[in-house]
Every structure is written in structure tokens, then in C-alpha cells.
Amino acid sequence: xxxxxxxxxxxxxxxxxxxxxxxxxxxxxxxxxxxxxxxxxxxxxxxxxxxxxxxxxxxxxxxxxxxxxxxxxxxxxxxxxxxxxxxxxxxxxxxxxxxxxxxxxxxxxxxxxxxxxxxxxxxxxxxxxxxxxxxxxxxxxxxxxxxxxxxxxxxxxxxxxxxxxxxxxxxxxxxxxxxxxxxxxxxxxxxxxxxxxxxxxxxxxxxxxxxxxxxxxxxxxxxxxxxxxxxxxxxxxxxxxxxxxxxxxxxxxxxxxxxx
Amino acid sequence: xxxxxxxxxxxxxxxxxxxxxxxxxxxxxxxxxxxxxxxxxxxxxxxxxxxxxxxxxxxxxxxxxxxxxxxxxxxxxxxxxxxxxxxxxxxxxxxxxxxxxxxxxxxxxxxxxxxxxxxxxxxxxxxxxxxxxxxxxxxxxxxxxxxxxxxxxxxxxxxxxxxxxxxxxxxxxxxxxxxxxxxxxxxxxxxxxxxxxxxxxxxxxxxxxxxxxxxxxxxxxxxxxxxxxxxxxxxxxxxxxxxxxxxxxxxxxxxxxxxxxxxxxxxxxxxxxxxxxxxxxxxxxxxxxxxxxxxxxxxxxxxxxxxxxxxxxxxxxxxxxxxxxxxxxxxxxxxxxxxxxxxxxxxxxxxxxxxxxxxxxxxx
Numbered sequence: 117x118x119x120x121x122x123x124x125x126x127x128x129x130x131x132x133x134x135x136x137x138x139x140x141x142x143x144x145x146x147x148x149x150x151x152x153x154x155x156x157x158x159x160x161x162x163x164x165x166x167x168x169x170x171x172x173x174x175x176x177x178x179x180x181x182x183x184x185x186x187x188x189x190x191x192x193x194x195x196x197x198x199x200x201x202x203x204x205x206x207x208x209x210x211x212x213x214x215x216x217x218x219x220x221x222x223x224x225x226x227x228x229x230x231x232x233x234x235x236x237x238x239x240x241x242x243x244x245x246x247x248x249x250x251x252x253x254x255x256x257x258x259x260x261x262x263x264x265x266x267x268x269x270x271x272x273x274x275x276x277x278x279x280x281x282x283x284x285x286x287x288x289x290x291x292x293x294x295x296x297x298x299x300x301x302x303x304x305x306x307x308x309x310x311x312x313x314x315x316x317x318x319x320x321x322x323x324x325x326x327x328x329x330x331x332x333x334x335x336x337x338x339x340x341x342x343x344x345x346x347x348x349x350x351x352x353x354x355x356x357x358x359x360x361x362x363x364x365x366x367x368x369x370x371x372x373x374x375x376x
Numbered sequence: 377x378x379x380x381x382x383x384x385x386x387x388x389x390x391x392x393x394x395x396x397x398x399x400x401x402x403x404x405x406x407x408x409x410x411x412x413x414x415x416x417x418x419x420x421x422x423x424x425x426x427x428x429x430x431x432x433x434x435x436x437x438x439x440x441x442x443x444x445x446x447x448x449x450x451x452x453x454x455x456x457x458x459x460x461x462x463x464x465x466x467x468x469x470x471x472x473x474x475x476x477x478x479x480x481x482x483x484x485x486x487x488x489x490x491x492x493x494x495x496x497x498x499x500x501x502x503x504x505x506x507x508x509x510x511x512x513x514x515x516x517x518x519x520x521x522x523x524x525x526x527x528x529x530x531x532x533x534x535x536x537x538x539x540x541x542x543x544x545x546x547x548x549x550x551x552x553x554x555x556x557x558x559x560x561x562x563x564x565x566x567x568x569x570x571x572x573x574x575x576x577x578x579x580x581x582x583x584x585x586x587x588x589x590x591x592x593x594x595x596x597x598x599x600x601x602x603x604x605x606x607x608x609x610x611x612x613x614x615x616x617x618x619x620x621x622x623x624x625x626x627x628x629x630x631x632x633x634x635x636x637x638x639x640x641x642x643x644x645x646x647x648x649x650x651x652x653x654x655x656x657x658x659x660x661x662x663x664x665x666x667x668x669x670x671x672x673x674x675x676x677x678x679x680x681x682x683x684x685x686x687x688x689x690x691x692x693x694x695x696x697x698x699x700x701x702x703x704x705x706x707x708x709x710x711x712x713x714x715x716x717x718x719x720x721x722x723x724x725x726x727x728x729x730x731x732x733x734x735x736x737x738x739x740x
Contacts, residue, residue, distance in 0.1 A: 126501030
């Protein structure tokens with residue numbers, strides 16, 4: 117275990133050093149990401165300023181859901197989603213071979229060599245929006261904070277699983293660069309309070325593809341709101357992750373490398 | 377002694393799609409693609425003893441890189457058995473790859489924007505090497521390959537030769553027992569090639585087993601003691617270098633200079649390759665038909681020999697003959713779904729055997 121942590125840190129260090137060789141691009145990328153992620157909260161603000169609202173949700177509460185979504189994506193992009201581009205490029209070029217020559221799990225190598233500091237812009241933006249939204253709300257209790265942290269772990273599981281599905285697909289459908297858009301479209305349902313959707317869609321988003329676990333359930337728990345369907349969503353998140361792991365390893369077997 | 381590598385009836389096939397080159401073909405392929413089953417490796421078998429240095433040769437698309445990828449645990453085979461140092465590469469990949477090294481000339485393990493030294497330290501952590509072992513090996517390899525002033529520069533600023541030397545260090549830091557080399561000298565200048573060849577020889581002397589895939593026959597002639605030739609996924613030759621040279625028969629290259637004209641006919645088994653002038657010619661002599669002393673006697677009877685040099689036929693000739701023989705066979709690597717697979721003699725690849733029966737000796 118210690119060896120794995122050391123290996124993780126060592127690889128991450130070299131990946132970061134490698135990326136920082138182009139500092140200008142890194143700063144620009146962080147800035148653009150931050151700007152892009154700020155658009156939706158701005159639109160939400162405009163909606164509320166014009167007198168409209170998400171029924172039953174104050175501006176700060178709706179902002180909190182979006183802040184938690186940004187926080188979750190802020191964790192997913194640097195730590196998980198980098199593996200998708202990593203797989204995309206390496207499978208297309210055949211350099212995925214190099215990862216398989218290392219005496220570590222293929223998933224570990226794909227994940228850690230795909231670490232992307234560019235995604236940290238979302239984390240910074242999410243943290244800023246989270247503080248802003250929370251400042252206008254009553255301070256949550258310790259139990260609510262604990263529940264929030266536990267559910268954020270499940271949120272990370274859902275996003276990791278989605279990265280596994282995207283990355284796994286790329287072993288078979290080589291070069292499908294639009295997987296991110298597909299994933300963004302699917303997960304964007306998690307940007308809004310679950311209650312704005314119809315009942316059947318609420319069921320799908322919490323118990324089938326647990327997108328609601330990305331931000332809605334953690335945010336609602338922090339706000340002390342009732343969360344019907346939470347246990348089903350928690351179970352679905354764990355199953356989703358297990359399915360993602362199985363899928364990824366199954367697809368890895370179909371890797372054909374590129375011509376020598 | 378038990379072989380360190382045992383390969384038996386190894387087979388790998390995969391599906392790809394055929395597409396034409398025109399715009400219309402590209403558009404059609406969006407809706408319908410003709411499936412092609414590629415049989416990259418066809419039931420090959422061979423074994424390797426510890427400490428051997430084997431040249432694994434074949435023309436482009438012969439199946440040698442696919443075989444190498446299976447042997448390194450990168451690809452799953454379709455069928456067959458492989459045991460390397462007691463491991464089945466694709467089933468016990470993690471402990472297995474800790475015992476092997478690999479240098480793929482066209483796939484770098486270094487990181488483009490940072491110095492090789494940083495990548496070496498990354499490998500140290502990945503392989504879980506002790507600091508003292510790592511330092512000792514690194515110092516030894518850096519000195520052997522003469523790259524002490526190179527390893528701290530960003531990889532992108534290094535020459536191809538310097539990068540390749542660093543690739544070797546990357547592959548050998550954990551002191552592997554077996555090393556797979558896929559075109560390790562591709563694109564290198566003479567000096568860099570020589571350094572790398574010396575390094576491989578030195579490591580081989582220390583007991584490291586090497587499997588070398590290359591198109592550079594200079595590498596093979598200088599390094600390999602045994603050669604396996606693969607074509608269309610089948611082993612067509614497996615023997616030592618001397619046998620490979622004998623493969624075309626007992627032929628010699630002779631450059632003959634006479635004081636007078638070189639006779640037009642020099643007897644059975646002598647072919648004139650090039651007439652350099654009226655009294656100078658390059659000849660190929662099949663000594664099984666006309667022994668050298670008989671040839672010299674014949675020349676003396678026809679005039680005065682001013683100079684004569686006798687050389688072995690270059691290895692390229694034997695390899696070319698092997699490749700071209702197999703190329704004359706129907707292309708049997710691809711197999712359309714609706715076609716029946718045609719396979720030539722599958723008895724190739726006998727353990728420790730000689731050339732394929734159809735390509736051996738004078739039949740080439």
C-alpha cells in the first residue's frame with residue numbers, strides 16, 4: 117500500500133512537472149476553465165434576479181447545488197477524467213503498451229499518468245462558489261457536514277465510474293473524442309435540484325444512473341432538507357462504480373495495440 | 377537446462393475492416409464495412425534458453441511485433457501457451473513485467489518535456505526499487521552508455537541516439553532477466569548504433585536474455601547467435617547465423633582481378649554479378665558445385681590472377697531470399713469473412729529446428 121502511494125505521488129510529480137513545462141498554457145487553461153464553469157451560476161443568478169426561480173429553492177440553495185456540482189467535477193477532472201484523454205491518445209497511437217509494461221495495475225497507471233492540473237480550475241471555482249452560497253445560508257450542523265462528506269465520496273464514485281465507462285469505450289471505439297460531450301450531457305442533469313424533474317426522471321437520475329448523487333444529494337443533506345430516495349441512490353452509486361470497474365477491465369482485454 | 381521462454385502453438389487473430397481509398401468508399405464505410413479477419417500469428421512454437429540473444433526477424437506485417445507484444449504481456453493471444461520464467465505473461469502480468477525489460481524503438485517510455493533522470497526516478501517508485509540498488513544500477517548504466525551529461529536535459533532537447541540510450545536505461549533500471557527489443561537502433565547513426573550494440577553485448581555477457589526484433593541486419597549479424605524468421609505469421613527459419621548464411625547454399629562472393637581478360641565462362645556454379653572492367657569482375661560461386669581450389673585452378677589455366685578477395689555472402693541475401701520466397705505465397709494473413717482461409721505448410725517453427733522444409737537449402 118505504501119509502495120502504491122509512493123508510486124502514485126512519484127508519477128503525479130513527474131506528470132505535473134511535465135505539464136508545467138508550458139506554464140503559459142496551464143494558466144490560460146485554468147482561467148478559461150474557471151470562466152466556463154462560472155457561466156451557469158451567472159445564468160442562475162440572472163433567473164432569480166428576473167423574479168423566476170426553481171420552485172422551492174432559494175437562490176443560495178440553488179447556487180449551493182451548482183457549487184457542489186463544480187466541486188465534484190473539480191475533483192473528477194484532475195484525478196479521474198484525465199484518464200479518458202490518456203486512453204484516447206495512447207490507444208490510438210499504440211503507446212498504451214508502455215503502461216502495460218509497468219508492474220502496477222493497468223488502471224492505476226492509466227489513472228495516475230492521466231492526472232491533469234488543468235482541471236483544478238473547476239475545484240477553485242467550485243470552492244469559491246460554495247463559500248459564497250453557504251455564506252447566505254444558516255451554518256449546517258456537524259451531522260450535516262459529516263453526511264455531506266460521506267455523500268461527496270459517493271459523488272466521486274459516480275464520476276469515477278463515468279470516467280471508467282468513457283475510458284473503457286475507447287479501447288473498442290478507438291479515437292471517439294466525443295465521449296466527454298456525451299458524458300457532460302448526461303451529467304448536466306446533476307446541476308439542478310432533483311425536484312424540478314418529473315417523478316420517473318427523478319427515479320432514473322437517482323436509482324438507475326445516479327447522476328443526482330453528484331451534487332443534489334450531498335447539497336440537500338448539507339442544507340438539512342429531506343432526501344427521499346437517498347438510500348437507493350447510494351446503493352446505485354456503489355453498483356455503478358462496480359459496473360464501471362468490470363466494464364473497464366473487460367474492455368482492456370480487447371486492446372489490440374497499434375501496428376509495430 | 378529448462379528454457380526460460382517456451383512458446384507453443386501461439387495464435388493471434390483479430391478483426392479489422394477493409395475500406396477503399398476514394399471519397400465514395402469513405403462515405404460507404406459509414407454504413408457498411410467489409411470485415412477482415414487478420415491472422416497475425418499462426419500456431420508458432422519456439423523456445424529460448426537463458427542467456428541467449430535471439431534475432432527475431434521478418435518483413436513488415438509478418439507478425440513479429442504482435443508476437444513480441446504477446447510475450448511482453450501487452451496483448452492477449454487468441455490461443456496457445458507461453459511460459460516465460462515460469463509466468464504466463466497475460467495472466468500474471470504484474471509480477472511478470474517486473475522481471476522483464478522492453479525497448480520499443482518507436483514508443484518512448486521517457487517523458488518528452490522533462491529530463492530522463494526524472495523519468496528514471498518515476499520508474500524507481502513504480503518498480504519499488506531501493507535507493508541504494510537504484511543508484512548503483514543507474515550509475516553503472518549511465519557510465520556504460522556514456523550519458524552522464526545527457527540525463528539532466530529535457531528529453532525533447534536530446535538527439536535520437538541520446539534518447540535511445542536513455543530508453544535502455546529506463547528498461548534496465550530494475551535489472552530484468554529478459555529484455556525485448558523492438559527496433560532499438562532505428563534511425564541511429566553508426567556511432568550510436570555501435571554504442572548500443574556494445575551495451576547489449578555487455579548485458580548479454582552478464583546473463584541477460586535478449587529477444588531482438590529489427591530490420592537492421594547489422595544488428596543481427598553483430599549480436600544474434602540464433603535467428604528466428606517469421607513471415608505471414610509463421611516461423612520459416614529457426615537456427616543459428618551460420619545456418620542462415622548457408623541457407624542459400626555454400627556460396628561465396630569473389631572479386632577477381634586478372635592480368636588479362638576475365639574469361640566469359642568460369643565453369644558450373646559461378647555467376648558473374650558485375651563486370652567491373654574487362655579484367656575485373658564480381659562473382660558468386662556455389663562452392664558445393666565448384667570448390668574454391670577448382671575455381672582457382674580454372675582461373676590459372678585461363679590466365680594470371682592479379683588479385684582475388686573471397687567473402688561470405690552478406691546476411692541480407694539470405695534474408696531477402698527467405699522473405700521473397702514467402703511473399704510468392706498467396707497472402708494468407710488476411711481472411712475475408714466470406715472466404716475460406718488458405719494456409720501454407722503449418723509445420724514451421726520446429727523447436728531448435730532448421731529452416732522451413734519448403735525454404736531450406738537449395739530450394740530457395
